[in-house]
Amino acid sequence: MKWQNAIRDYQLYLKIERGLAKNTIESYSRDLEKLTLFLTENEIDFTPISIDAVTVKEFNYAIAKKINPRSQARIISGLRSFFDYLVFEDYRETNPTDLIEAPKIGRKLPDTLSEDEINELISAIDLSHPQGERNRTILETLYSCGLRVSELITLKISDLFFEEGFIKVTGKGNKERYVPIHFNAQKYITIYIAEIRSQLKPAKSFEDTLFLNRRGKGLTRQMIFTILKELAVKINLNKKISPHTLRHSFATHLLKNGADLRAIQLMLGHESITTTEVYVHLDTSYLKEVVENYHPRK
Incomplete structure (x- = not known):
């Protein structure tokens, strides 16, 4: 078998069996x-079936x-998944990465914005600019629903169910979920569609896409x-932010205001509650407040 x-x-297999996203x-x-x-540069003539643990370890040391x-x-995890697939398909009997220990990287807490910083960002948008109304709607939607950037740019008009108070989101692996949408975001989307998007002629295959250039x-992502980067510069925000920062902020603010972690998990579209626990960082003041409010000895 060739590589x-x-x-x-x-x-x-990843696309059909596991339903993973293209990225x-x-x-x-x-x-x-x-x-x-690595194998080519070092003139090592191993196939996916014959490569051994020693060679994979040498590759690991090199990278x-x-x-x-x-x-x-991440690379070790990716290789382990590949060789697990070969074992599953009976091409190999063992996984050569089994004895390789990944480096301990600790838990990386996500960056977040305060409610005031998010309000500052949105207030800094130039609404006199042709794309100003659209950009405000984009930020309101990201923060209101905790969307990934890929979910935002593929959102369709037919995905909006405002009477029920939900939008349909297509997440990783084309898995669909329904997310509640705040009335403020609903208001701005309605204005954007009626006053801005209606003035554009959608290109072929983009007739139902909500946000257009x-x-x-x-x-694009x-x-x-x-x-976001231009708005951060405009308000002198000394933080490195991205669309994901609004997603983290959405989850963190909900949790701090008393939302259930399980509910946040469903809204974010996480399969495992463990992923949500990593996403939502808890500061010490919040933990102290929980003990003070809910411990029976308060």
Whole structure:
């Protein structure tokens, strides 16, 4: 079995059997390409079936010198998944990564914005600019629903169920969920559709896409990053922010105001509650408040 064929079959498995998103599949594939490049550069003639644990360890040592522990752990995880697939398909009997220990990277707490900082960002939007109303609606929607940027740019008009107070979101692996939407975000979306989007002629295949650029096509992930970055500079916000920062802030603010972690998990579209616990960082003042309010000895 050649590496190219094995990787292609693995990609199909990730897409069809596991329902992973395109970006995730590409990330796994890049990790495998790093391994095959290492084999080529060192003139090591192993196939996916014959490669042994010693060679995979040598590859691990080589990349450890070039990348940070978090990236190294991700690559090891990707390789482990690939070889698990080969074992599952009976191409191999063992996984050569089983004895490789990933570096301990600790828990990375997400960056968040305060409610005042989010209000400042939104207030800094120039509504006299043709895209101002759209950009305000984008930020309100991201923060109101805790969306990933990929979920925002693929949101459709037919996904809006305002009478019920929900929107339908297509998340990772094309999994759909219904998320409550705040009345403020509903108001701004309604205004945007009636006054701004109605003036645009949607390009072919973008007729149902909610957020459009000036050419009537969907927005890119990079455009959303740029909008936020420019607003952060405008208000002198000394934080590195992204659309995901609004998602983290959405979850953190809900939790601090008393929302149930399970409810937040459902709204964020996490399969595991453990993922939500990592997403939502708890500061010490909040934990102290919980004990003071709910401990029977208060």
